[in-house]
Amino acid sequence: MELWATGFNAWGQLDFQGESSLAPADLRTFKCILRSKHLEMLRTSLSATLVRTSSGIKAAGSLDAVFQLCLTQKDGFRKVAIAGNEKFAETQGKFIKEYRSLKSYIDGDGHHLGEFECFEQIAANQTTFTALSKNGKVWTWGDGRYESCLGREVSEETPAQLPSIVKDLSDLPTGPIRKISSGGYVTAALTSGNDLYLWGGCPGQSKILDQFSGMPEPIDLDGQDVLDVAVGADHILALTTEHRLYVVGANRNGQLGLDVKELSELGEIALPLGGKQIVSVHAGYKNSFLLVEDIT
Amino acid sequence: MERFNPSSPQGKLVDTCLRAFCDSDKLAGLLQDESEMKTVLRACGSPIIKLLLHLSNAIKNREGDFDLVIQRLDDLIALATEKFYAFPFKDVPPCWRDLFREASFLKFSALAVKKSWMQQNGNLDLQPLSGEQMDEMVNTIDMALIMAGPPASSDSQEQVKSVFDHLQEIHIESIQSPEDYPLRKRRKLDEENKLWQDGFPKSEAFEPPVSNPISKWNEPSFGDFEKHMLHPNNTNIGPEPVIIKGALNHWPARNGRPWKSPSYLLSKTIGGRRLVPIELGRSYVDEGWGQKIITFKEFMGHYILDPESSALATGYLAQHDLFAQIPSLREDIAIPDYCFTSPPPPHYSSPLAEKYSRLAQLDEPLLNAWFGPAGTISPLHTDPYHNILSQVVGRKYVRLYAPKESEKLYARGVEDGGVDMGNTSALDIGVLAGWDGSEEEKREAQERFPLFREAEFVDCILEEGECLYIPVGWWHYVRSLSVSFSVSFWFN
Numbered sequence: 159m160e161l162w163a164t165g166f167n168a169w170g171q172l173d174f175q176g177e178s179s180l181a182p183a184d185l186r187t188f189k190c191i192l193r194s195k196h197l198e199m200l201r202t203s204l205s206a207t208l209v210r211t212s213s214g215i216k217a218a219g220s221l222d223a224v225f226q227l228c229l230t231q232k233d234g235f236r237k238v239a240i241a242g243n244e245k246f247a248e249t250q251g252k253f254i255k256e257y258r259s260l261k262s263y264i265d266g267d268g269h270h271l272g273e274f275e276c277f278e279q280i281a282a283n284q285t286t287f288t289a290l291s292k293n294g295k296v297w298t299w300g301d302g303r304y305e306s307c308l309g310r311e312v313s314e315e316t317p318a319q320l321p322s323i324v325k326d327l328s329d330l331p332t333g334p335i336r337k338i339s340s341g342g343y344v345t346a347a348l349t350s351g352n353d354l355y356l357w358g359g360c361p362g363q364s365k366i367l368d369q370f371s372g373m374p375e376p377i378d379l380d381g382q383d384v385l386d387v388a389v390g391a392d393h394i395l396a397l398t399t400e401h402r403l404y405v406v407g408a409n410r411n412g413q414l415g416l417d418v419k420e421l422s423e424l425g426e427i428a429l430p431l432g433g434k435q436i437v438s439v440h441a442g443y444k445n446s447f448l449l450v451e452d453i454t
Numbered sequence: 455m456e457r458f459n460p461s462s463p464q465g466k467l468v469d470t471c472l473r474a475f476c477d478s479d480k481l482a483g484l485l486q487d488e489s490e491m492k493t494v495l496r497a498c499g500s501p502i503i504k505l506l507l508h509l510s511n512a513i514k515n516r517e518g519d520f521d522l523v524i525q526r527l528d529d530l531i532a533l534a535t536e537k538f539y540a541f542p543f544k545d546v547p548p549c550w551r552d553l554f555r556e557a558s559f560l561k562f563s564a565l566a567v568k569k570s571w572m573q574q575n576g577n578l579d580l581q582p583l584s585g586e587q588m589d590e591m592v593n594t595i596d597m598a599l600i601m602a603g604p605p606a607s608s609d610s611q612e613q614v615k616s617v618f619d620h621l622q623e624i625h626i627e628s629i630q631s632p633e634d635y636p637l638r639k640r641r642k643l644d645e646e647n648k649l650w651q652d653g654f655p656k657s658e659a660f661e662p663p664v665s666n667p668i669s670k671w672n673e674p675s676f677g678d679f680e681k682h683m684l685h686p687n688n689t690n691i692g693p694e695p696v697i698i699k700g701a702l703n704h705w706p707a708r709n710g711r712p713w714k715s716p717s718y719l720l721s722k723t724i725g726g727r728r729l730v731p732i733e734l735g736r737s738y739v740d741e742g743w744g745q746k747i748i749t750f751k752e753f754m755g756h757y758i759l760d761p762e763s764s765a766l767a768t769g770y771l772a773q774h775d776l777f778a779q780i781p782s783l784r785e786d787i788a789i790p791d792y793c794f795t796s797p798p799p800p801h802y803s804s805p806l807a808e809k810y811s812r813l814a815q816l817d818e819p820l821l822n823a824w825f826g827p828a829g830t831i832s833p834l835h836t837d838p839y840h841n842i843l844s845q846v847v848g849r850k851y852v853r854l855y856a857p858k859e860s861e862k863l864y865a866r867g868v869e870d871g872g873v874d875m876g877n878t879s880a881l882d883i884g885v886l887a888g889w890d891g892s893e894e895e896k897r898e899a900q901e902r903f904p905l906f907r908e909a910e911f912v913d914c915i916l917e918e919g920e921c922l923y924i925p926v927g928w929w930h931y932v933r934s935l936s937v938s939f940s941v942s943f944w945f946n
Contacts, residue, residue, distance in 0.1 A: 166529070168505060168526055168529060169501055169505065180508055181508065181512070181518055181519070181522060181523075181526075183519075183522055184525075204501070204502075204533070205499075205501035205502075206501070219501075220500070220501035220504060220505075221501075222499040222500065222501050223499060223500075241540070242536065242537070242540040243540040243541050243545075244540075244547070284536065284539065284540040285540055301542075303542065360539065391536070410532075411529070
C-alpha cells in the first residue's frame with residue numbers, strides 16, 4: 159500500500175523519511191510519502207501524523223503531549239476525540255465521558271454525560287463532538303454558540319452541551335449512517351447506501367459549500383455513490399465508489415493538492431497512481447491523506 | 455547605498471525588533487527549563503515553541519526563505535485566531551493570545567529587515583523602508599494589539615510603544631526629506647503637512663430644532679461646578695446637564711495641532727496607517743449594524759471626506775480609547791478639571807442607580823474618542839459614569855432625559871444572545887420626532903410607546919469648543935450635524 163499526502167507540513171508531518179530540513183515547505187500536490195505492505199491511518203494533529211505499518215507504528219512531525227499519550231495506547235486512542243476548544247470526549251461502551259482539557263484527561267478528572275447507545279466511532283471539530291452508534295445513529299453535543307454544527311434542534315430537552323440524536327439522519331432512504339468525519343466547523347456522515355450528508359458553518363466565516371445549513375444536507379456528486387469522506391480544518395475530501403477523488407475548500411497550505419487559491423464547489427482531482435486506486439481518504443488540520451492500493 | 459547609523463529611527467527600530475521581539479533565548483528557555491520562567495506561551499506545546507524559536511533565529515540571522523518564514527508566521531496567527539473562535543471570549547487560554555502577539559511581533563521584525571534579507575549578498579546594511587513595508591508592519595502589530603490585547607509586561611508595552619514612535623519618526627522624515635518622492639507628490643505633501651490648513655467638508659445634515667435649551671456657563675470654577683453637582687436646584691431630579699463654554703480653548707487640538715485638519719490627523723497616525731475599529735450602520739441598534747477594523751486613512755477617505763462617493767454605510771469611530779493606542783494624540787488634549795471633582799452617586803430615581811453605584815471608583819477618568827461624519831446617531835441610552843462630553847471639531851445635537859423619566863423611555867432588556875441592553879432605550883427619537891422615517895412609522899412608534907409623549911427632556915446643539923456635562927444615569931440621544939470629533943471623559 160501507499161500513503162499519499164498534500165498540504166500543511168510546518169513540522170515535517172508529511173515526511174516519514176525524516177529527510178526534511180528544519181523548515182519544510184508545504185506540499186502543493188499529492189505525493190507518495192510512505193509505502194508498506196499494510197498501512198492504516200491512526201491519527202493526525204496540528205504538528206504530527208501517526209500511522210500503523212507492517213513494521214509497527216510510525217510517526218512523522220513533531221509530537222505534542224497528546225501524541226506522546228497516543229503512542230502508549232494500542233489502538234491509537236480511537237475512542238477519544240479532541241475538539242479545537244481542547245476538550246476531550248471518550249466513549250466507553252454506552253457511556254460518554256467528557257474532560258475539560260488534556261490535563262483533566264490525564265488526571266481522570268472528567269464528567270459522565272450519560273448512558274446512550276453502544277458507540278462505534280467518535281469525532282470532533284472545533285467546538286462539537288459527534289458520535290456514531292452501532293445502530294447507525296448520530297449523536298452530537300458541544301458549544302451552543304455554534305448551533306449549526308450540531309445538525310439538530312437545541313431545546314430545553316435537548317440542550318447543546320448534552321449528546322442528542324440528529325433526527326434528520328435517522329430513517330434516511332439509503333439506510334443508517336456507517337461513517338462520520340468532523341473538522342473545523344463541519345461534520346460529514348455517510349449512509350450504508352453511500353449517500354453523503356454535510357452540515358455546519360461558522361457565523362461570519364465563508365461557507366466551504368453553499369449548501370451548508372444548520373441541518374444535514376445531502377450532497378450530490380453527479381449522482382455518484384460516495385465511499386469515503388474526510389473533513390479538515392477548512393477543506394473536505396470525498397471519494398466515490400468508483401475511486402474518484404473530489405476536493406473542496408481552502409487551499410492556502412496546498413491541502414487540496416491543486417493549483418488553485420480555493421475551491422467553492424467539489425472538484426475532481428486525477429492523480430498519476432500508476433495502476434493503483436485510492437481506497438480511503440483522511441484529513442489532517444490543513445492537509446490531506448490518501449491510502450492507495452493495487453487494484454485487485 | 456546609504457548606511458544607516460544605529461541611532462537613526464530605523465536603526466533603533468531594527469534594534470528593538472532583533473533584541474526584544476526575536477527573543478530566541480526566552481523561547482529556548484521555554485523548551486529546556488520546565489521549572490523556571492512561568493511563561494503562559496509554554497501551554498501552546500513544544501512543537502509550537504520549537505517552530506517559533508526556529509523562526510526567531512531565521513529572522514535574527516536573516517537566513518533561509520523569507521517568504522516561507524512569513525507564511526509560517528501567518529499560519530501561527532491563523533491558528534491563534536481559530537482558537538479565539540473555538541472558545542467563548544472569556545475562556546480563551548491566554549497562551550493563544552500570547553501566540554498571536556509573539557508571531558505578529560516576529561512577522562513585524564521580519565518585515566523590518568526584509569530588504570537586506572532579500573539581497574542575499576551578506577550585506578546587512580539597512581535599506582530604507584518602503585511605503586508598502588510600513589503599511590504591512592503597522593497592520594501586523596496593530597492587528598495583534600486589537601485581536602490579542604496589549605502584552606502583559608510593562609517592558610513589552612514599552613517596546614511596542616517605542617516601535618510605533620520609531621515608525622512615526624520614519625514617516626515624518628520621509629515626508630520632510632522628499633528627495634525620494636516625485637515632484638508633484640512632494641508639493642502635495644508640503645502643502646498638507648506644513649500648513650494643516652485643510653478642513654473637513656461642510657455638510658447639509660438635517661438640524662433638529664432645539665425645544666428646551668440647556669443653560670450655558672462660561673468656564674465655571676472648580677468649586678462652582680462641584681456645587682452644581684452636589685447641591686442641585688431640584689433634589690427630585692439631581693444634578694442637571696449644563697453646557698460649559700471656554701474650557702477647551704487652550705487645547706492644542708483646537709490650536710497649533712488642529713484636529714479639524716485631516717492632514718494633521720493623518721500625520722499623527724503614521725500616514726493614516728494605524729488601524730481603528732469602526733461601527734458601520736446608522737446606529738448600533740439597527741439591523742445590519744456591524745463593526746470592522748480598517749486603516750485610519752481608509753476611514754478618513756471613504757467615510758469622512760467623501761461619505762457620498764459610494765453606497766457605503768455610515769462609518770463611526772465610536773467609543774474607542776484612541777489615546778491609549780496613539781499616545782501622542784493624548785498630548786493634544788487635557789482632562790478637564792471638572793472630572794476631578796467629587797460627583798454625587800447616581801440619582802435615586804434611576805432604575806440603574808444601584809447597579810451603577812456598585813462600580814469601583816475610577817483612578818482616573820476614562821477617555822473615549824468619537825469621530826465620524828455628519829449623520830451618526832447614538833441611540834437613547836445611559837452610561838454608568840458622569841461625563842464631560844467635549845466637542846473638539848464640528849457640532850452635535852444632544853437630547854437628554856432625567857433618570858426619573860426612565861419608565862416612559864422603554865429600556866430594552868436582555869436580548870437574544872444574552873447581551874444586556876438594559877441601558878439602551880427601545881425608542882428611536884429620530885422617528886418619534888418625525889426627523890427620520892415616514893409619517894406612518896412615526897404614528898406606529900407613538901402608538902407602541904404611548905408614555906413617550908409625556909417624557910420631559912432638555913436639548914442643545916453642542917458647538918465646537920463646548921463641553922456638555924451629562925450626569926450619570928441621564929438618558930441621552932446624540933446626533934452629529936457635521937463631521938464631528940468629540941472626546942468623552944467618564945468619571946465617578
